[in-house]
Amino acid sequence: MWLVVRLDGSLTQLDTTTMLPQIKHLATHWRKAGVNLTAIEIDYDAPTSRLSDYQRLLMAMRQGLPSDITLSITALPTWLTSPGLRPLLKAVDSSVLQLHSVQSPGTGLFDPTLARRWSRQYVLIAPHPFYLALPAYGSALIAAPGQPASVESESPLWITAEKQELSVSPRQIDTFTRELEQQPPHHFSGIVWFRLPLDNDTRAWSLSTLAAVIRHQPLTSRWQWLALPDKANASAESTLYELAIKKHRQY
Numbered sequence: 001m002w003l004v005v006r007l008d009g010s011l012t013q014l015d016t017t018t019m020l021p022q023i024k025h026l027a028t029h030w031r032k033a034g035v036n037l038t039a040i041e042i043d044y045d046a047p048t049s050r051l052s053d054y055q056r057l058l059m060a061m062r063q064g065l066p067s068d069i070t071l072s073i074t075a076l077p078t079w080l081t082s083p084g085l086r087p088l089l090k091a092v093d094s095s096v097l098q099l100h101s102v103q104s105p106g107t108g109l110f111d112p113t114l115a116r117r118w119s120r121q122y123v124l125i126a127p128h129p130f131y132l133a134l135p136a137y138g139s140a141l142i143a144a145p146g147q148p149a150s151v152e153s154e155s156p157l158w159i160t161a162e163k164q165e166l167s168v169s170p171r172q173i174d175t176f177t178r179e180l181e182q183q184p185p186h187h188f189s190g191i192v193w194f195r196l197p198l199d200n201d202t203r204a205w206s207l208s209t210l211a212a213v214i215r216h217q218p219l220t221s222r223w224q225w226l227a228l229p230d231k232a233n234a235s236a237e238s239t240l241y242e243l244a245i246k247k248h249r250q251y
Contacts, residue, residue: 108166
C-alpha cells in the first residue's frame with residue numbers, strides 16, 4: 001500500500017522540520033492500524049525553477065523516513081527539459097510520471113502523441129523504476145470574464161461563467177495501454193490510475209468502465225429512447241410524455 005502526500009503547489013517554503021514529522025506520524029498511524037504501508041509518494045507540483053529546493057526536501061525525507069519505506073514522487077512533464085530533474089530523481093527510489101493535465105481546450109486532458117513523447121524522454125532520464133499516471137476522469141474549464149481560467153474537477157467551484165467540459169475517451173486510453181503492454185519502456189513498472197471512482201464524483205469513470213479498460217474488455221454502448229408520462233400534468237386523460245435518452249454501457 002502506498003501513502004500519497006499532496007503538497008500545495010503554491011507553497012513558498014518547503015519546511016522539512018514541519019513536514020517530515022507530519023508524514024512520519026501518518027505512516028506510523030496507518031501501520032499501527034494494520035495497513036501494510038510500503039511506500040510514500042510526494043505529489044508536489046513544484047515550479048521548474050524550484051526543483052533544487054524540492055531535491056533538498058526529498059533528501060531530508062529519505063534520511064528521516066524508515067529504511068523499509070520506498071520514497072517516490074509525482075513527476076511533471078514540464079520538468080523534462082530542466083537540468084534539475086536528473087538530480088531530483090536521484091533523491092528518490094521511484095517516480096510516477098503524470099501524463100494527464102489541462103493543456104488547452106483543444107487538447108483536453110490527455111494527448112496520446114504528447115504522452116508517448118514524454119514517456120520516451122523520461123526513459124532517458126529516470127535512473128530507477130517508474131510508473132505512468134493515466135486519467136480516468138473529466139474536468140471542466142471555467143472562463144469568467146476578466147478572470148484567469150479555473151479548472152473544476154472533483155468539487156464544484158460555484159463560479160457563474162462559461163464552462164467547457166474536458167473528458168477522456170476510455171477507448172483512447174485502452175489503445176494507449178495496449179501499446180504500452182506491447183512495447184513497454186525500459187524501467188516501466190506499471191500504470192497509476194487517477195482517479196478512482198467515488199459516489200459523489202460525477203466526473204470520474206465508473207468502476208465498471210475503469211475495470212473494462214484495465215482488462216481490455218469490449219467498450220460498447222447502446223442508446224434507448226424512453227417515453228415517460230409527464231408527472232407535472234398527470235391525469236387519466238393526459239397524453240403528454242417526457243422524452244428521454246438512456247445510455248446502456250456494455251462494460
